Amino acid sequence: MGNISVFLDDYRTAPEGYVLTETIDECIELLRNYTIEHLSLDHDLVNKDRNGLMLVEMMVEEKRFANRITIHSANSVGGKAMYNCLKQAQQDSILSPSTIVSLRPLPLKYFPPRVLQHYLDVQ
Template sequence: MTVNVFLDDYRHCPQGYILAKDIDECIDLLEKYSISHLSLDHDLECKTRNGLMLVRYMVKHKLFAEFITIHSANSVAGKQMFKYLKEAQNENLMPGTIRISLRPLPLR
């Protein structure tokens, strides 16, 4: 079964996505399902477990989606997440076929 996952603890989850409110929920979904689109926030309620920690975990444990979007409004942290994933691709730590985009969403 292929699903779309939206990691965010503040924004409304788009239709057609499963909401993960923290990185543990997101990891659980990555381990259980094939993910088509994974949309990630950086700043989460738990300040010590954020989106950058998640992308590092994903690369280390080879848990990926076909398409990954960083939607964090935190421009510095969002760019760090994007850069980390792109570098992982360049170093062949994750498939080069995975599309990665940086598209910040406003906090509504």
């Protein structure tokens, strides 16, 4: 299997061409075993104790990243914390400065066409 794109969310459906993961455990397993082209992350998950920020912290600790990372959480506080953690990893030379890290919150019920293009551009 070549590069894959992964969408972590327990509520939204994944864009076409993305592997949907609903838990941080599923997501970290893919990060450990595949080259991830684009990783799009939500903060709030069903398991309130294992959220997107915990995943990002694990990624930094294990130095496992995608070529491009988007934080799509509608939780502004949680999403910003995830984004800031990744940007700090770039400043600390843990995450490559060439990795594009973006904060693009998504509505819960649909993908606006302009935002959806962000996901289609990866393919």
